[in-house]
Amino acid sequence: MAELHIIGQIVGASGFPQNSLFCKWGIHTGGAWRLLSGLKEGQTQVDLPSTGDMAYWSHPIDIHYTTKGLQGWPKLHLQVWHQDSFGRCELYGYGYCHVPSSPGHHHVSCVTWRPLGSWQEQIAQTFVGGGPQLRSPDLIYSGADRYRLHTVAMGTVELELGIIMRHFDRYGVES
Amino acid sequence: MTANSPSVFLLMINGQIEGANFPEYDDLYCKYCFVYGHDWAPTSGLEEGISQITSKGRDSPHRLVWNFPLEITFKSTNPLGWPQIVVSVYGPDTFGNDVVRGYGATHIPITPGQHTRTIPMFVPESTSRLQKFTSWLLGRRPEFTDPKVVAQGEGREVTRVSSQGFVTLSFNIVTKDTKRLGYDTTATETTHTHPVAAGFGPGNQTLSM
Numbered sequence: 001m002a003e004l005h006i007i008g009q010i011v012g013a014s015g016f017p018q019n020s021l022f023c024k025w026g027i028h029t030g031g032a033w034r035l036l037s038g039l040k041e042g043q044t045q046v047d048l049p050s051t052g053d054m055a056y057w058s059h060p061i062d063i064h065y066t067t068k069g070l071q072g073w074p075k076l077h078l079q080v081w082h083q084d085s086f087g088r089c090e091l092y093g094y095g096y097c098h099v100p101s102s103p104g105h106h107h108v109s110c111v112t113w114r115p116l117g118s119w120q121e122q123i124a125q126t127f128v129g130g131g132p133q134l135r136s137p138d139l140i141y142s143g144a145d146r147y148r149l150h151t152v153a154m155g156t157v158e159l160e161l162g163i164i165m166r167h168f169d170r171y172g173v174e175s
Numbered sequence: 176m177t178a179n180s181p182s183v184f185l186l187m188i189n190g191q192i193e194g195a196n197f198p199e200y201d202d203l204y205c206k207y208c209f210v211y212g213h214d215w216a217p218t219s220g221l222e223e224g225i226s227q228i229t230s231k232g233r234d235s236p237h238r239l240v241w242n243f244p245l246e247i248t249f250k251s252t253n254p255l256g257w258p259q260i261v262v263s264v265y266g267p268d269t270f271g272n273d274v275v276r277g278y279g280a281t282h283i284p285i286t287p288g289q290h291t292r293t294i295p296m297f298v299p300e301s302t303s304r305l306q307k308f309t310s311w312l313l314g315r316r317p318e319f320t321d322p323k324v325v326a327q328g329e330g331r332e333v334t335r336v337s338s339q340g341f342v343t344l345s346f347n348i349v350t351k352d353t354k355r356l357g358y359d360t361t362a363t364e365t366t367h368t369h370p371v372a373a374g375f376g377p378g379n380q381t382l383s384m
Contacts, residue, residue, distance in 0.1 A: 132179050
């Protein structure tokens, strides 16, 4: 059985309207993959940068998977939230990226989007905050029912991921 | 020959904490320590250290330089728990007390070679403005009881921090026996494991086993 190690961090995010941000992340895989150890989901700290625009989390990711097949390569999905000074949380973006499939060190920039409501909801959102959210997070990384959504672009999340693969060449896999 | 079937691989780190970029603070020193999983053990070198106190130069007003050496070798049976370096930076406040100016952590690079990393540094935020004022007055800022918390993923969701500076590190990494144990840390197009492809590939590929 082949093994995959994902060793890296969610560095931070930029390009959002406010910069007091945190991120909920998770990794989704297909049925052939089994998690051996490590956390496959989590939530970062809340960062209020005092200099600059980018919020930094430096959230470590250290996961060990074993797999019987190439289908369902791991996907990292993210939800970026904003926490204001009163402690209220507001959704700022959804995004996902595939975990890189070649060994080595990779810098990944994950783009994010937010669902856009009707024009009444948009006006309310500028005054009160809040806004539509996805009912189930599966839609972040699947393409199934996306045609129903109308979304708006938000900022970018930066990740540094190191990938170590083991025994993939025994099965003839080139990566 | 026992060298044919190794059970551990080694990771040798030669590097330095080059310096920092803190726009608002001066006269800083740093401490580092390594955080690693259960399968890892240091075989030689120092796991922790404290640097000298450095000030900003006149000609490059934003740069603080430590040039602080890091030399350590780890052995392990499993890449899980790959070592991370945790750097904490301290400096004096207006009253002369030693307060924390930032915590940061990063994984040691996984591929052999020369690498430079610039890591952001953040401090925990006070929960209320009153606490912020009293901590400024008394010189007792919020800090982590154990800096190694910064290298972990659990329990972070309840912390509020403020990022305020960067530290630059450079590493030279050497690994031993990772390939013999089956771990690929570089893409296979640079290795010669398929002699059949040698005739079709670029001219500099050699037939080797």
